[in-house]
Amino acid sequence: MTAYDRPGDGEPLVLGVPRAALRPSPVFLGLVALFVTCGVLAWQGAGNVRLAVFGFVVTGWLVSLCLHEYAHAVVAFRAGDRSVAHRGYLTLNPLKYSHPLLSVVLPVVVVLLGGIGLPGGAVWVDRHAIPGRLRHTLVSLAGPATNVLFTLVLVAVLRLVAPGGGTLEFWAGWALLAFLQLTASVLNLLPVPGLDGGNMLQPWLSPPYRRMYDLFAPYGFILLFALLWNPAIGERFFGGVFAVADLLGLPSGLYALGLDLIRIWRP
Template identity: 30%
Template structure:
C-alpha cells in the first residue's frame, strides 16, 4: 500500500475513535443531569461536531505513520458540574466514559479483524480491511491508555479527582495548568511511549487472544 492509501484507510478509525470518545463524555453527562453537550449537538457520531483539524486528524495520522505511536484530541465536550447531583463523583463517571468507549471500539475492531482473516483471507480488499482494523485496534487502545494516565487534564486525572477526599481533590486540581505541558514533554522526549507501550501491547495481546488472533 502506498502512503496516501494508508492515510485514507487510517482516517476513519482514527476520527471515530476520537469522535465517539467525546460523544461518550457528553452522553454520560446528559444521563447524570447535564444537558449542555446535548444542547450544543455534541452527543453525536458526526465528526464535524467534534473535530479539531490539527488534534483529530493531522497529529494522529503523522505520528502513527512516523513513530507507530499516536496521540490526538478533539474539541472537549463542555460539562457543567453544577448540574450534577454529586459533582465530584459524577464528573469521574463522565471522565471514565471516554476511555471505556475506546475499549469498546478496540473490541469491535478486533472482531472485524478476526472476521477478515476468516472470510476474506487474501486480496486487496482483505489487506485494506486488515489494515483499517489494525489501526482501529491500536488507536483505541492507545487513546484508552493515554487518557487513563492519572494526570489532569486527562480523563485519568478527572477520575482521580472524583475519588480523592474533597480537600485533596482541590489541591490536585491545581496541577491542571501544568498537566498538558507535561504530557507533551513526555511525548516529545519518548518517555511517554516507553511508559505506555508495554500496557498497550498487553491489552492488544489479550484482545487478540480473546478472538483467536496471533
C-alpha cells in the same frame, strides 16, 4: 416535565432541548460515508490502495474521536448537564468541540507521525450541573470505555473475519485502527491531571489535593508528553501496550504495515 414535550409553536423538545440538538450532524455522517467508501476501496484493492487505506484509517480515527466525545456528552446530559446539548456536542459534529486544534488536528498528526492514538480534550461539561461524585466519574469514564469497546470489537473482527476475504492492505489498516484504539484506551486511563483517567479520580480527592489537581489540569497534555519523552517511562509504557496487543492477538507486523501504508508521503 415529561421526557417529551411539544411547545405550542416551537420545535419538539426532548428532555428540555430541541430534537435537532440530538441528531447526528451532516459533518459526522459525511465522515462515516467517507470511512465506508475508503474501506470498500481498500477491501477490493481498487485504485490507489495506499490512499484508500490512508482515508480509511484517518476517517475511522475521526469517527472514533466523535464517538468518544459523544459518550462523555451523552452521559453528562443524562446526569443533568443540558448545556452539552445546546453546545452541539450531542450532534457528533467535531467542529463543535471547544478545542478543534487539540481535539481533531493534533491527534490526527500524531497518528500519522507516531502511530499513537492521542486523547483529545474536546467537550466542556458543566460540572456544577451534575450532582454526585460517582456521576462525575462516569462522565469521565464514558470516553475511554468507547475506546476499550472499539479495541475489543476491532480485534475480534480481525481474528474472526480476516481469513475470509479482503486485501492485506485493508486488514493492515484495520489492525492499525485497533492498535490506535488500544493506545487511546491506555493513555486516556492514565491518572494524569486533565486527562480522563485523572478526571475520574478528581471528584474523590480531598479539597487540598483537588485544588492542586485543578492547578495542573490545564497542562495535562504537556505533562503527558513529558512523561512519554522520558526514555525509561516511554519504553515501559509502549512495552506494556505492545504486550497487551500481543495478549489480544493483534499481529504486530500487520499494524506496522498499516502505519507504513498511511504515510503516503514516503515512496
